[in-house]
Amino acid sequence: MNQINRVAIVGGTHGNEFTGAYLIEKFAQFPDLITRQSFETVTLLANPNAFAAGRRYVEKDLNRCFLKQDLQNPTLNSYEELQAKSIQNTLGSNRNKQADFILDLHSSTANMGLTIILVNSHPLNLQLAAYLSQISPLVRIYRCSFKSITENPFVNSLCELGFAIEVGPIAQGILKATLFQQTEELVYAVLDYLEQFNQGKIASTNETLILYDHLSVVDYPKQQDGKIFAMIHPELQDKDYQALNPGDPMFITFDNKTIVYEGASTVWPIFINEAAYYEKGIAMCLTQKQQINI
Numbered sequence: 001m002n003q004i005n006r007v008a009i010v011g012g013t014h015g016n017e018f019t020g021a022y023l024i025e026k027f028a029q030f031p032d033l034i035t036r037q038s039f040e041t042v043t044l045l046a047n048p049n050a051f052a053a054g055r056r057y058v059e060k061d062l063n064r065c066f067l068k069q070d071l072q073n074p075t076l077n078s079y080e081e082l083q084a085k086s087i088q089n090t091l092g093s094n095r096n097k098q099a100d101f102i103l104d105l106h107s108s109t110a111n112m113g114l115t116i117i118l119v120n121s122h123p124l125n126l127q128l129a130a131y132l133s134q135i136s137p138l139v140r141i142y143r144c145s146f147k148s149i150t151e152n153p154f155v156n157s158l159c160e161l162g163f164a165i166e167v168g169p170i171a172q173g174i175l176k177a178t179l180f181q182q183t184e185e186l187v188y189a190v191l192d193y194l195e196q197f198n199q200g201k202i203a204s205t206n207e208t209l210i211l212y213d214h215l216s217v218v219d220y221p222k223q224q225d226g227k228i229f230a231m232i233h234p235e236l237q238d239k240d241y242q243a244l245n246p247g248d249p250m251f252i253t254f255d256n257k258t259i260v261y262e263g264a265s266t267v268w269p270i271f272i273n274e275a276a277y278y279e280k281g282i283a284m285c286l287t288q289k290q291q292i293n294i
Contacts, residue, residue, distance in 0.1 A: 007099065015047045020106060024105075026184075034187070059079050064154075107179065108170070109168060115166040125163055136185075140270075210290070215288050235249045243289075
């Protein structure tokens with residue numbers, strides 16, 4: 001594998017996720033914090049207009065604008081679609097500026113702890129994820145791999161190496177010092193690992209890694225007119241990464257009737273009751289927990 005020459009740290013992809021956005025501002029003010037000897041580190045506030053407005057996006061979710069076909073479509077010209085093309089030019093297609101590793105910082109209203117979101121199974125991504133989960137018991141690894149890079153609508157589609165960091169729970173549009181500091185420490189750990197990688201100091205080992213592989217999404221129970229008639233059950237709320245067994249409570253209706261999970265096997269739900277996903281028709285994502293050898 002070639003040496004990593006340029007690392008991009010992206011924040012504010014969603015303008016009301018302040019943890020990443022303000023870390024970008026901190027790193028811009030104190031660049032020595034993210035400076036490493038063997039590679040250049042750059043920062044990018046991905047959606048400045050949405051950040052200024054304190055909104056997730058202005059016209060369209062920026063982290064759904066990076067499908068290859070959309071980036072190549074000249075007729076797509078909303079603010080976020082144009083912003084995605086600009087980011088691609090900055091980080092993905094300009095040989096002089098192309099990032100070798102992209103770290104995209106997010107936050108969630110769900111109880112996600114410190115989650116690494118993998119969009120592929122590149123060996124370096126897996127090894128780095130395993131390392132991060134070893135140094136912090138709060139780290140979980142969620143893999144939502146795409147069959148091809150053209151199907152990936154996220155910022156991380158621009159680079160094979162890298163991943164998103166999703167931290168929570170935290171309300172939209174606020175800062176929480178503990179999560180801010182934990183995210184910051186994860187960023188430094190990633191940079192230090194990449195520095196050691198470039199110096200050939202990463203030993204090859206037969207490590208194991210616990211992964212939560214994406215299975216499907218579940219919507220809220222809705223009437224024919226699309227209105228929700230049930231909420232996340234209290235016994236499931238905040239139970240991200242905990243087993244959900246057939247027959248366990250899943251939702252509770254407004255007239256206090258329990259709706260149970262009717263799947264055939266145990267799953268591990270995440271992004272439970274994520275505020276930003278109401279508009280997407282997602283009450284939670286279901287995952288399969290497994291242990292793999294790297």
